[in-house]
Each structure stands twice: as structure tokens, then as C-alpha cells.
Amino acid sequence: NAGVTQTPKFQVLKTGQSMTLQCAQDMNHNSMYWYRQDPGMGLRLIYYSASEGTTDKGEVPNGYNVSRLNKREFSLRLESAAPSQTSVYFCASSEIGRQETQYFGPGTRLLVL
Amino acid sequence: AQKITQTQPGMFVQEKEAVTLDCTYDTSDPSYGLFWYKQPSSGEMIFLIYQGSYDQQNATEGRYSLNFQKARKSANLVISASQLGDSAMYFCAMREGGSEKLVFGKGTKLTVNP
Numbered sequence: 001n002a003g004v005t006q007t008p009k010f011q012v013l014k015t016g017q018s019m020t021l022q023c024a025q026d027m028n029h030n031s032m033y034w035y036r037q038d039p040g041m042g043l044r045l046i047y048y049s050a051s052e053g054t055t056d057k058g059e060v061p062n063g064y065n066v067s068r069l070n071k072r073e074f075s076l077r078l079e080s081a082a083p084s085q086t087s088v089y090f091c092a093s094s095e096i097g098r099q100e101t102q103y104f105g106p107g108t109r110l111l112v113l
Numbered sequence: 114a115q116k117i118t119q120t121q122p123g124m125f126v127q128e129k130e131a132v133t134l135d136c137t138y139d140t141s142d143p144s145y146g147l148f149w150y151k152q153p154s155s156g157e158m159i160f161l162i163y164q165g166s167y168d169q170q171n172a173t174e175g176r177y178s179l180n181f182q183k184a185r186k187s188a189n190l191v192i193s194a195s196q197l198g199d200s201a202m203y204f205c206a207m208r209e210g211g212s213e214k215l216v217f218g219k220g221t222k223l224t225v226n227p
Binding site: 045048099106 | 150
């Protein structure tokens with residue numbers, strides 16, 4: 001079991017460029033999430049998907065779009081990157097049940113110049 | 114208003130000693146869950162322990178235990194017998210009942226000294 005995987009690990013973009021961050025999980029989880037982590041901050045939720053075919057906004061959705069491609073994959077797209085989007089991005093998935101613990105991928109470091 | 118507050122930006126502990134990392138939360142929902150995650154310098158987020166609001170006993174997982182004081186709305190993480198590998202950022206998080214969203218505190222940086 002790989003758990004939650006993310007690609008790429010690191011990316012440098014110029015302002016205005018677009019890119020898609022990929023996330024996949026092999027734990028058969030229904031829910032998936034995208035967070036960003038900025039220096040000195042905890043994680044903030046960008047978007048989440050409670051099930052295949054559904055997506056909802058989190059705390060900081062502006063400037064991002066998401067696609068739940070199937071049960072395994074959840075991608076995050078930056079259409080026109082801005083320096084304020086320089087951050088570490090984490091994907092997570094959660095089990096169904098009492099706890100619904102979220103398990104995280106290794107993160108993607110994004111630098112927007 | 115902050116839903117999760119971690120008041121200790123940094124903590125130091127000697128190897129083999131116990132340490133308590135503070136977390137207070139704010140919710141009016143009677144059903145909620147509290148989580149602790151560890152983030153080592155390598156960057157990944159590692160789940161440590163969970164406490165449900167209706168759980169009668171404090172959660173324990175190996176050297177980790179959660180000191181859950183519901184009336185005070187606190188969920189402090191206790192690490193016993195600290196090891197050098199425990200040096201990391203520690204985040205407290207809460208999910209309110211019926212919500213998919215996990216809200217994180219700003220974290221505490223723990224340094225374990227030899």
C-alpha cells in the first residue's frame with residue numbers, strides 16, 4: 001500500500017502559468033482533501049471531495065479548481081499562478097467510520113516567482 | 114475566532130522525560146473529534162492519536178496519550194519517555210460532527226535534547 005501519493009514533489013512556476021497537482025490514494029477512501037501550509041501556520045483546507053463526483057470549497061478556495069477524477073484521484077489546478085500561492089500543498093484522504101482520520105500525502109512544494 | 118489554539122510556539126524537553134503539548138478548542142457542537150499530527154523536518158504529516166467527544170476514557174497510543182478535559186475544552190498531548198526522533202512540529206486539529214472539515218492549530222515545535 002502506497003497510501004496517498006502526490007506529484008510533483010517540487011515545482012517552480014512563473015506568475016501567470018498554470019499547473020495541476022496530482023493526488024492518488026489506494027486505501028479505498030471516499031473523501032479526499034487539498035490543504036495548503038504556509039510558514040508558521042497550520043494547514044488550511046482549500047477544497048474537499050466527500051465522494052466521487054462531488055467537490056466543495058474549504059477555507060481558502062480562491063485561485064484554485066479541483067477535479068475528482070474517480071474514487072482514487074483528486075487533482076488541484078492553479079489556472080494562473082500568483083506569488084501568494086507559494087506554499088506546500090498536501091493531499092489527504094479519510095476513511096468512513098467513527099474517527100474519519102485523515103491520512104496525508106508527502107506534500108508538494110510550490111514556488112511561484 | 115480561532116477554533117484550535119496552541120499557545121506554545123516552541124517546547125524543549127530532555128531525552129527520556131515526559132512533555133505535555135497544549136491544545137484548547139472552541140466549538141458548540143456536542144459531537145466532535147480531536148486529532149494530533151506530527152510533522153518532522155522531512156515534511157510529512159503523521160497521524161498520532163484521536164479523541165472523540167463522547168469517549169469516556171482518554172485516548173492512548175503507545176507513548177502518546179491525550180489529556181482530554183471536556184469542561185475546559187482542552188486536549189493536551191502527553192509524550193512519555195521522549196526520544197530524539199520526537200523532535201518535530203505537532204499539530205492539534207478538530208473535526209466537528211457532520212463536517213468533513215479538519216481545522217488545524219498553528220502547531221508547537223518540540224525539540225528533544227540529548
